[in-house]
Structure formats: C-alpha cells, structure tokens
Amino acid sequence: MPIPQSSPKVGRSLLRDDVYARLRDAIVDGTFSPGETLRDGDLAEWLGVSRTPVREALLRLAASGLIVARPGRSTVVAEMEEDAVRHARDIVAAMHGLAARLAVPLITASVIERMRQANAAFAAAVESGDADSAIRADDDFHGALVEASGNPSIAMVLGQFEPVVRRAEFLRFVSIDRFAARERHDALIALCAAGDAEGAARLAFDTWQTLPVAVPGQLPV
Known part of the structure; x- marks a missing residue:
C-alpha cells in the first residue's frame, strides 16, 4: 500500500515514541502490508517530521520483528511467520x-x-x-x-x-x-x-x- 496522502501532519515537537507508535500501528493494522518497502524520506514527509526520529523508530521496529532492515539495500515490512x-x-x-x-x-x-x-x-x-x-x-x-x-x-x-x-x-x-x-x-x-x-x-x-x-x-x- 502506498504511503497515505491524506493523513494529517503531526506537530514538529512529536516525540520519538510517538513516531514509533504511529509507524507500529500502521504495520499492525495493515496500512503497510507485509513485504512493502518503507523509505525513511517518505515516512518523514507523511508524518511531518525529520528523518532522524523515523530512522530511530525503524530500528526499534526491526528489534520487535515488525520490519526487516537490510543495510545499504532496503527496509521492508516483515512477512508474518x-x-x-x-x-x-x-x-x-x-x-x-x-x-x-x-x-x-x-x-x-x-x-x-x-x-x-x-x-x-x-x-x-x-x-x-x-x-x-x-x-x-x-x-x-x-x-x-x-x-x-x-x-x-x-x-x-x-x-x-x-x-x-x-x-x-x-x-x-x-x-x-x-x-x-x-x-x-x-x-x-x-x-x-x-x-x-x-x-x-x-x-x-x-x-x-x-x-x-x-x-x-x-x-x-
């Protein structure tokens, strides 16, 4: 599923935990499908934040097993195993x-x-x-x-x-x-x-x- 175009921006003061929660919930509810590629730039634009908290959130999501991060290649939503x-x-x-x-x-x-x-x-x-x-x-x-x-x-x-x-x-x-x-x-x-x-x-x-x-x-x- 493409990055949603109609989602409201969040405040610039959004905490790292809030960025993580938004991305986690989008994976849990199926907004982002298994196998879908996630690009930090697109996600940052969607949430209205810089890339830094998005990258930190992606690291946490990888630790939880919700995404698979391949350094230098791509970051994708994990398949359900x-x-x-x-x-x-x-x-x-x-x-x-x-x-x-x-x-x-x-x-x-x-x-x-x-x-x-x-x-x-x-x-x-x-x-x-x-x-x-x-x-x-x-x-x-x-x-x-x-x-x-x-x-x-x-x-x-x-x-x-x-x-x-x-x-x-x-x-x-x-x-x-x-x-x-x-x-x-x-x-x-x-x-x-x-x-x-x-x-x-x-x-x-x-x-x-x-x-x-x-x-x-x-x-x-």
Missing part, C-alpha cells in the same frame, strides 16, 4: 499472567471499574465488527492490570513483543472467537474482584495462549 508469532505470544502470555499475579493484591475499585468499561467497549466493537476499536479496548482492559502490577519491566517487555501478536490478531480478526474473549474478560474481572491472584494469573495466561498464530492467506491454519 508462524514461529515468530508463536514465540511472541508465549512471552506476552507469560507477562500478562505475571501482571495479574502482582496486580490482584494491589487492586483497587477504580482498576476494576476501568476493566469493566474496557470490556463493555470491547463487546460493542465486536458486535459492530470494528477490529481497530476492539483491539484498542482489549489493550486497555489488559493494560489496567499491567499498570496496577507496579512493575514497569512488564510493560517494557510487552512493548517489544505484543505488536507482533496484535498484528496477527488484527489480520484474522474475523476468525477469532471474540465472544469467548468477552466472557473470559468477565471471568478475569470476577477473579480480580475476589482477590484470587493465582486464578487471575492462570486465566490471563490462558487468554493470550488461546490466540491462534496462523494468518489466513499467508500461513496454513
């Missing part, structure tokens, strides 16, 4: 399980309410078939426990590996059992409210492990 998705999923599942185990003893009513609201938004997005909104709501739901865990290292690890999982999830949104995911969210909320840290950790881990790793049209299902 089943093993890479599976490995990332295993790490993400372990981190979310740990987050739940740490968060439950510290859980507050406001965290529980945030999870309920996020799950309601997730359910509404699922009903309407809005993959982008559903995944954002799911991020918010699980992010509540990550933040409540009090361990910033969990978020750092997830920041590297979760985009790979989300990309696969986004590409096969229609085939994921999203209604079961909503029910698992409800069960996780109940375990957190009851103070069952081990039960919440197991369910959080299992929830991520249920995500399929194959991508229709690219990988065998």
Whole structure:
C-alpha cells in the first residue's frame, strides 16, 4: 500500500515514541502490508517530521520483528511467520499472567471499574465488527492490570513483543472467537474482584495462549 496522502501532519515537537507508535500501528493494522518497502524520506514527509526520529523508530521496529532492515539495500515490512508469532505470544502470555499475579493484591475499585468499561467497549466493537476499536479496548482492559502490577519491566517487555501478536490478531480478526474473549474478560474481572491472584494469573495466561498464530492467506491454519 502506498504511503497515505491524506493523513494529517503531526506537530514538529512529536516525540520519538510517538513516531514509533504511529509507524507500529500502521504495520499492525495493515496500512503497510507485509513485504512493502518503507523509505525513511517518505515516512518523514507523511508524518511531518525529520528523518532522524523515523530512522530511530525503524530500528526499534526491526528489534520487535515488525520490519526487516537490510543495510545499504532496503527496509521492508516483515512477512508474518508462524514461529515468530508463536514465540511472541508465549512471552506476552507469560507477562500478562505475571501482571495479574502482582496486580490482584494491589487492586483497587477504580482498576476494576476501568476493566469493566474496557470490556463493555470491547463487546460493542465486536458486535459492530470494528477490529481497530476492539483491539484498542482489549489493550486497555489488559493494560489496567499491567499498570496496577507496579512493575514497569512488564510493560517494557510487552512493548517489544505484543505488536507482533496484535498484528496477527488484527489480520484474522474475523476468525477469532471474540465472544469467548468477552466472557473470559468477565471471568478475569470476577477473579480480580475476589482477590484470587493465582486464578487471575492462570486465566490471563490462558487468554493470550488461546490466540491462534496462523494468518489466513499467508500461513496454513
């Protein structure tokens, strides 16, 4: 897919993290397709920034496995590989399980309410078939426990590996059992409210492990 022509420019004060987030999300949601060549000049023009933060973002994306950088040749969006998705999923599942185990003893009513609201938004997005909104709501739901865990290292690890999982999830949104995911969210909320840290950790881990790793049209299902 060509660089979008209609995207609004972002402010010159855009932080490096914001440039990274914009490019990461464009890969995750399919704006930039697997195998597509990314040129830092084109990306800088699209975002309205200099090439420096774009180049830094591309290095981070390469470390996450979302792009393949070939020095002196080209930078392309990585193809989806089943093993890479599976490995990332295993790490993400372990981190979310740990987050739940740490968060439950510290859980507050406001965290529980945030999870309920996020799950309601997730359910509404699922009903309407809005993959982008559903995944954002799911991020918010699980992010509540990550933040409540009090361990910033969990978020750092997830920041590297979760985009790979989300990309696969986004590409096969229609085939994921999203209604079961909503029910698992409800069960996780109940375990957190009851103070069952081990039960919440197991369910959080299992929830991520249920995500399929194959991508229709690219990988065998």
